[in-house]
Amino acid sequence: MDRRRLAAFAIGTSLMIIAIVALWRLPALVTLDAPSEKPISNSGFELFKLVLDKGVLALLVGAATFLFTRLVERHKAALAVQNELLREAREETAEEKRRHREQLDKIAEEERERSFVPRTQFDLECRFYGPEKDKIIADIRLIGENKGRTIRGIKKMTYRVAAFLEGEEPELYEARDGLRRLAIRGERQKWSTHGHFTYSIEPGIRQIFPLTTLVDARAIYVSVKVELETHDYGEVGATWQSEERFFPVVIHSGPIGLGRRVDAPH
Structure with missing residues (x-):
């Protein structure tokens, strides 16, 4: 995965966390500003807040962190493979250049030797x-x-x-x-x-x-x-x-x- 996908994933995770926090704050705002027909009781609100604070939010953050870490590791592994392929390609190119140079040197040496052969x-x-x-x-x-x-x-x-x-x-x-x-x-x-x-x-x-x-x-x-x-x-x-x-x-x-x-x- 390239850097653009990693950035998009990080932004999406951040937006999801912000949305969850906003949902957590929404019941209090509804209770204070616009009373509903069935307001949430204090005990229900506290339970919802406790679950959101201690359970779901931590789980989501942990999952997002785990996925982000895995994606970074996969990206590093892909970069390592790509770098290895590039290194091998450079080595092959250098080897081909060396063999070509040796062939040219051999031809030049043969020409020098032939120039002194009696004709x-x-x-x-x-x-x-x-x-x-x-x-x-x-x-x-x-x-x-x-x-x-x-x-x-x-x-x-x-x-x-x-x-x-x-x-x-x-x-x-x-x-x-x-x-x-x-x-x-x-x-x-x-x-x-x-x-x-x-x-x-x-x-x-x-x-x-x-x-x-x-x-x-x-x-x-x-x-x-x-x-x-x-x-x-x-x-x-x-x-x-x-x-x-x-x-x-x-x-x-x-x-x-x-x-x-x-x-x-x-």
């Missing part, structure tokens, strides 16, 4: 020139673009070059990873750096690592695979990475003025 994109390009005495010059370029915030180091590079010759029958084989690849049975080459140096790529730099080699003039396709043993400065250990491309042999022109045939634009 270098490697790609391969290849151009062919010739032929020169049954050989074709293959200009292979390993391109590394450092998109991270740390220096990327390469401890060792291994180039594997295989030529598919004209007239060979194409065949497929299943590699160790379960995928099918073209079986190249022609000339194979392998070139590796000796590992005495660490090649570095600064952040934001596009670095080119070239390799020039010769392949058979009968080659119509060339497969190039580069295996990299990389080193991240400030980190312990090394990682391994590789890139592989399959190129059709398209001969580019030789030096200008020597009368070489142009089979493909620059």
Whole structure:
């Protein structure tokens, strides 16, 4: 019960007590001012006054006090329950805010950690020139673009070059990873750096690592695979990475003025 109901109950009880007192005083007023046909005797009036004074009035006041006390207690209990619910709601809201803040902190920490993860994109390009005495010059370029915030180091590079010759029958084989690849049975080459140096790529730099080699003039396709043993400065250990491309042999022109045939634009 809210405060308005308590106030209304208190006012109603007070008015009831005032009405009872007024009724108690009414017989005397009637006897003195306006005699009735059957006036109340002194003994009857005294009995009525005694009952009203000692019995009914005390009972009514006690009952009103008891009811008022019970209503106040119920109101306090309701307020306590409401306060408890509000406290639990505040605690739940605070817990949700704490979990949300922890999630945001975790995401921010992961972003900070990811910002220092090496992010270098490697790609391969290849151009062919010739032929020169049954050989074709293959200009292979390993391109590394450092998109991270740390220096990327390469401890060792291994180039594997295989030529598919004209007239060979194409065949497929299943590699160790379960995928099918073209079986190249022609000339194979392998070139590796000796590992005495660490090649570095600064952040934001596009670095080119070239390799020039010769392949058979009968080659119509060339497969190039580069295996990299990389080193991240400030980190312990090394990682391994590789890139592989399959190129059709398209001969580019030789030096200008020597009368070489142009089979493909620059």
